[in-house]
Amino acid sequence: MTVSIAITGKSGSGKTTVIKSVSESLRKIYPEKSMLLVDNDLSKELGLYFGIETPNTLYDLVINKYTYKSKLPDEMTKQEYIEWVLQDLVISVSENIDLLATGYISTAECKCFAKGQVKEALNKFIKNYDVVLFDCEFDLEYLSHLIECHIDITLIIAEPTISSVYAAGKIRGLSQKHAAGEQIGIILNKLKQNRIPEAISGLLNEYDLELLGTLPFVEEVANNIFYTKSKELEDLIEGILFRLNLPFDR
Numbered sequence: 001m002t003v004s005i006a007i008t009g010k011s012g013s014g015k016t017t018v019i020k021s022v023s024e025s026l027r028k029i030y031p032e033k034s035m036l037l038v039d040n041d042l043s044k045e046l047g048l049y050f051g052i053e054t055p056n057t058l059y060d061l062v063i064n065k066y067t068y069k070s071k072l073p074d075e076m077t078k079q080e081y082i083e084w085v086l087q088d089l090v091i092s093v094s095e096n097i098d099l100l101a102t103g104y105i106s107t108a109e110c111k112c113f114a115k116g117q118v119k120e121a122l123n124k125f126i127k128n129y130d131v132v133l134f135d136c137e138f139d140l141e142y143l144s145h146l147i148e149c150h151i152d153i154t155l156i157i158a159e160p161t162i163s164s165v166y167a168a169g170k171i172r173g174l175s176q177k178h179a180a181g182e183q184i185g186i187i188l189n190k191l192k193q194n195r196i197p198e199a200i201s202g203l204l205n206e207y208d209l210e211l212l213g214t215l216p217f218v219e220e221v222a223n224n225i226f227y228t229k230s231k232e233l234e235d236l237i238e239g240i241l242f243r244l245n246l247p248f249d250r
Contacts, residue, residue: 002127003247004149008136009157009174010167016041016191018157018215018237019135020049021230023097025238030248033130037093039101040143046135047101050093057103058118058146061085082121098129102146121192122147139171140178153244154184155212160191160200169207183245185210190217213240 007022009015023037039046039054047054061082067215072085092101126132126149136143140151154175158168168186186209188196194216204211215237218230 001247002132002220004126004132004134004151005153005155006134006143006151006175006179007134007141007155007157008139008171010138010159010164010171012230013157013159013164014043015157016043016049016135017230017233018155018187018189019046019057020131021233021237021243022155023093023133025241026099027094027233028131028234029238030130030243031088031096033096033248035095035097035131035133036090036126037099037124038132038134039099040146042104044101044103047099050099051089052060052099053095054091054099054101056089057101058086058089058122059103059144061089071136079117079121082117083125083132085126086121088109118127123149123163144177150180150248152182154182155177156184156186156209157189158186160188160197162203164201165200165203165207167207168209169203172207175206177190183210185212187212187240188214191215192217198246212243213237217227 005022007015007019013166019037024033024034026035037046037192044057076084084098089100093099114146132149134143134151140154143151156168156171158164165186172184172186186204188200188211191214194214196214203209213236216231219234220230
């Protein structure tokens with residue numbers, strides 16, 4: 001069984017930092033589970049948080065500009081070739097954790113043959129993992145152009161500001177049809193003095209956003225975008241994960 005978790009949010013909300021901490025916490029709680037991190041953000045920064053560069057993306061495959069890491073096998077069908085490239089494209093982050101960068105995703109209007117084959121191959125490929133974490137560009141609508149899979153949990157990361165919570169409400173609205181019936185909620189990040197402003201609490205109620213947890217403003221993280229580890233964040237995220245409906249805990 002593959003558990004899929006999508007992490008979304010407005011640019012600058014700290015979602016990539018959160019996904020790094022989520023992956024570390026999941027590895028601690030479930031050390032035997034395999035995990036795939038899918039960098040679906042156009043900034044392609046997720047690998048840098050692990051000290052890894054991701055020069056190749058799925059989009060390079062679609063536009064036929066992929067640079068191979070290993071020798072291309074002979075006599076392959078187009079679909080076999082795409083499935084092989086997926087294996088070649090994945091980068092090992094650590095034991096049981098792999099990383100895949102997608103790059104640009106064609107819109108729904110694009111009917112190119114390669115895009116459809118990549119989508120089919122990726123749907124099949126992620127089933128090799130126990131957990132898949134999607135670092136989303138914005139919402140699940142954009143992610144759906146890349147893959148058709150069941151999203152079990154959607155975490156919307158937002159700062160404790162009116163504009164960020166407003167964006168979270170918009171993300172939730174755009175994502176609901178792609179996470180129908182499953183858990184979708186918000187995590188307030190970069191909270192100062194461990195207090196939610198009254199105006200923000202009002203907006204959460206107005207938009208009917210389920211608050212899954214809060215994370216503090218951590219100066220070390222704010223001063224270094226590629227800060228490698230924050231035990232404080234990981235401990236808090238571990239507590240949030242225990243409150244989610246993870247199938248492993250059922």
